[in-house]
Amino acid sequence: MKASEQRRTTIKDVAEAAEVGVATVSRVLSGTGSASPATRERVLAAAARLDYRPSALGRNLRRRSTGGIGLLIPDITDTFYSRLADGVLACTQAAGEPVMVGATGDDPEREAELIGSLIEQSVERVIAVPSGDGEMWAPAFRAGLGVVFAERRVRGREDVPSVVTDDRSGVRTAVEYLIGLGHRRIAFLGRHGQAQRARAFREALTSLGMTVDEELVVRAHATRDSAYAAASGLFQHRPDLTAVLAGGNMLGEVALLAARELDLRVPRDVSLIMFDDVPWAELCSPPLTVISQPAHDMGYRAAELVLREGRRSRTVTLPTELIVRASCGPRR
Amino acid sequence: MKASEQRRTTIKDVAEAAEVGVATVSRVLSGTGSASPATRERVLAAAARLDYRPSALGRNLRRRSTGGIGLLIPDITDTFYSRLADGVLACTQAAGEPVMVGATGDDPEREAELIGSLIEQSVERVIAVPSGDGEMWAPAFRAGLGVVFAERRVRGREDVPSVVTDDRSGVRTAVEYLIGLGHRRIAFLGRHGQAQRARAFREALTSLGMTVDEELVVRAHATRDSAYAAASGLFQHRPDLTAVLAGGNMLGEVALLAARELDLRVPRDVSLIMFDDVPWAELCSPPLTVISQPAHDMGYRAAELVLREGRRSRTVTLPTELIVRASCGPRR
DNA sequence: GTGAAAGCGCTAACAG
DNA sequence: CTGTTAGCGCTTTCAC
Numbered sequence: 001m002k003a004s005e006q007r008r009t010t011i012k013d014v015a016e017a018a019e020v021g022v023a024t025v026s027r028v029l030s031g032t033g034s035a036s037p038a039t040r041e042r043v044l045a046a047a048a049r050l051d052y053r054p055s056a057l058g059r060n061l062r063r064r065s066t067g068g069i070g071l072l073i074p075d076i077t078d079t080f081y082s083r084l085a086d087g088v089l090a091c092t093q094a095a096g097e098p099v100m101v102g103a104t105g106d107d108p109e110r111e112a113e114l115i116g117s118l119i120e121q122s123v124e125r126v127i128a129v130p131s132g133d134g135e136m137w138a139p140a141f142r143a144g145l146g147v148v149f150a151e152r153r154v155r156g157r158e159d160v161p162s163v164v165t166d167d168r169s170g171v172r173t174a175v176e177y178l179i180g181l182g183h184r185r186i187a188f189l190g191r192h193g194q195a196q197r198a199r200a201f202r203e204a205l206t207s208l209g210m211t212v213d214e215e216l217v218v219r220a221h222a223t224r225d226s227a228y229a230a231a232s233g234l235f236q237h238r239p240d241l242t243a244v245l246a247g248g249n250m251l252g253e254v255a256l257l258a259a260r261e262l263d264l265r266v267p268r269d270v271s272l273i274m275f276d277d278v279p280w281a282e283l284c285s286p287p288l289t290v291i292s293q294p295a296h297d298m299g300y301r302a303a304e305l306v307l308r309e310g311r312r313s314r315t316v317t318l319p320t321e322l323i324v325r326a327s328c329g330p331r332r
Numbered sequence: 333m334k335a336s337e338q339r340r341t342t343i344k345d346v347a348e349a350a351e352v353g354v355a356t357v358s359r360v361l362s363g364t365g366s367a368s369p370a371t372r373e374r375v376l377a378a379a380a381r382l383d384y385r386p387s388a389l390g391r392n393l394r395r396r397s398t399g400g401i402g403l404l405i406p407d408i409t410d411t412f413y414s415r416l417a418d419g420v421l422a423c424t425q426a427a428g429e430p431v432m433v434g435a436t437g438d439d440p441e442r443e444a445e446l447i448g449s450l451i452e453q454s455v456e457r458v459i460a461v462p463s464g465d466g467e468m469w470a471p472a473f474r475a476g477l478g479v480v481f482a483e484r485r486v487r488g489r490e491d492v493p494s495v496v497t498d499d500r501s502g503v504r505t506a507v508e509y510l511i512g513l514g515h516r517r518i519a520f521l522g523r524h525g526q527a528q529r530a531r532a533f534r535e536a537l538t539s540l541g542m543t544v545d546e547e548l549v550v551r552a553h554a555t556r557d558s559a560y561a562a563a564s565g566l567f568q569h570r571p572d573l574t575a576v577l578a579g580g581n582m583l584g585e586v587a588l589l590a591a592r593e594l595d596l597r598v599p600r601d602v603s604l605i606m607f608d609d610v611p612w613a614e615l616c617s618p619p620l621t622v623i624s625q626p627a628h629d630m631g632y633r634a635a636e637l638v639l640r641e642g643r644r645s646r647t648v649t650l651p652t653e654l655i656v657r658a659s660c661g662p663r664r
Numbered sequence: 665g666t667g668a669a670a671g672c673g674c675t676a677a678c679a680g
Numbered sequence: 681c682t683g684t685t686a687g688c689g690c691t692t693t694c695a696c
Contacts, residue, residue, distance in 0.1 A: 008396070008475075008673090010672090010673055010674085011673065011674065011675095012673080012674095015683095020682075020683080021682065021683040021684070022673090022674080022675090022683085022684090023675075023676080023682070023683060023684080023685095024681085024682055024683075026674065026675055026676090027675090027681095027682085030674095030675080032675085032676090033676095033681090033682090034681065034682095035681070035682080036681060036682090039681080039682080053448065053451060053452050054452065054673080054674075055452065055454055055672090055673055055674075056452050056453045056454060056673095056674095057389075057392050057393045057396070057397075057398070057453075057454050057672075057673065057674085058393060058672075058673025058674030058675080058688090059673075059674050059675070060389050060392075060393075060674090060688090061389045061390060061392075061393045061672085061673075061674075061687095061688050061689065061690090062673080062674050062675050062676080062687085062688055063674090063675075063688080064340070064389070064688060064689090065389075066389070066453075068432070068453075075418075076408070076414050076417050076418050076421065077411070077414050077415055077418045079409070079411065079414075082408050082409050082411075082414040083409055085408050085433075086407075086408050086409045086435065089408065089433070089434070089435050090435075093434065093435070093442075093446075096449065098432045098434075098449060098450075098453055099432060099433055099434075100400070100430045100431060100432055100433075101417075101421070101431055101432075101433045102421070102425065102430075102431075103418065103421050103425070110425075114425075116385065117428065117430060118430075119385060120385050120386065120387065120388050121388045121389075121398075121400075121430055122387055122388060122389050143340070224611070253611055253612060253615065256615055257614075257615060260615075278612075279556070279585055280585060280610075280612040280615070280616060282589075283585065283588055283589060283592075283612070283616040283617070284612060284615040284616040284617060285615070285616060285617030340689095342688095342689055342690085343689065343690065343691095344689080344690095347667095352666075352667080353666065353667040353668070354667085354668090354689090354690080354691090355666070355667060355668080355669095355691080355692075356665085356666055356667075358690065358691055358692085359665095359666085359691090359692095362690095362691080364691085364692090365665090365666095365692095366665065366666095367665065367666080368665060368666090371665080371666080386689080386690075387688090387689055387690075388689095388690095389688075389689065389690085390672090390688075390689025390690030390691080391689075391690050391691070392672090392690090393671095393672050393673065393674090393688085393689075393690075394671085394672055394689080394690050394691050394692085395672080395690090395691075396672060396673090
């Protein structure tokens, strides 16, 4: 049916055309070993003439691994993660390594499945924003995968190289800023899976001499609906809160939306500060005060780490920055 | 050094453990062929006991192809494309197929490289938002790749299955709406690579009895900077324009930003309508009137198409919808 | 119903 | 410097 059903050109074809052995072709093309300029020429010519492209299949099987890199993120739709992914791609494409992307939805089980799939593919490097615990990741380590965590880490696996933002200081900066504005009832709207941030929030509060009102620390799942419900519920149950710190851009977005739906004016009735700067933050009304994070860099650095066989434990902590716009005001 | 350097469990190990031949293991595990319940049991038990995971490497080489799917998009950072990618992932993850993602940056050359890389990996299905022309895609077809185009198509390759939005009618709706509001000097801010949309714009204008002012049809490259420059330049060179149609969410975003920088109020001084609805569109000031597109669906459908060996030419056209918010007003 | 054997395309010894 | 050869892990005839 399809005329294109011709056999793919193999190394053998090239060898015959160049009148050399396959090993020589392999050597020349992969730059390994040596070859006389003359044969070299012939091989190159033959390869070009036949439009030969070595099959990764054969090579991978021989090497017992694909060069590929797995990338596991909670939600590719969240601009933070897509910027992170972009950073990863920027680095890996330069290195010519293919990237397999999987969306975990912050669901440990899905994550485990994806890990399994990566192992099955014999990918041997993975960059992940982990959702599961040490146990879910055990198979990956058992399989000898080179893994680098990004944005988050997993408890009991502090030895795994990772690239994170300085949540501690970012959250603290935000909280201090809010307190400086006179706020006392500050809520934290976070996401399951980033326990770190919630913890940092509690720490900041207590270290600043305030008590933690657990009802003001709410968590949502990875979906927009869940986030919206959490935000809306928060505002309704606790009309006394005067400021909220959203733990991510999606959270900030739904918080603003929920506030608006409930006729809460920002920053007059409630101040809002959001983790992660996004292009539209200054476009919205009011322009959002944010704690910016270098998402692209995180991805890029993570890729660098995983690429240079960074087995030795190393964790890179990137700084955050408070960008004051107009969504926070003095306590009402 | 690493204790985990043990050989990976192979089909042979399972065969020995179950005291059967490798062929039998293969049959049982892949569900192909028949096996007596007894052996079947033994094989399954052995496989489970050894925690055996068949290697995709061997299978792929044997089958001469990976099951994987390539996904080529201009910019993963653009929410339209990340939603598209999400749709693709939703469908392919259900099918258990790994996805290799590449960002082309709307650059035909990079696209060609990525195509080459996919061929080298023996991926045999790809979903792409194409940037290059028929020629860049020739190698893909020559290699027998099953390709489905999304959002855009390539000239001279109308036979390739694709899923697109109805740009024609979307643009026309927008233009009619603007004209109904009294606007006469309407600009189009598009992106190289989506010639379709610009063409539709011109068509809509002329078919509505207006002449096309080519100076009001501007195009930008895939980066935010390029887009901003284009938008800003447009406003400065042609202060007489009263409305602009942005061909994508990034374009709309920078248009709003540029307008603001130049102290142009929206919609008082200039009306703005943007292709593609995004969550923050109703959060910004003013809330943006948009032509929404089902990005997630597009990806999902494209994946369905490419998965079910949709060789037979089929093009799915998805509808757009005008969502009126507050960024368009009567001609000043 | 089941096993032996032949490769898929490539690389890495190992000889010459 | 270069060719021969032995697999990598798996599927698939082809006999039994």
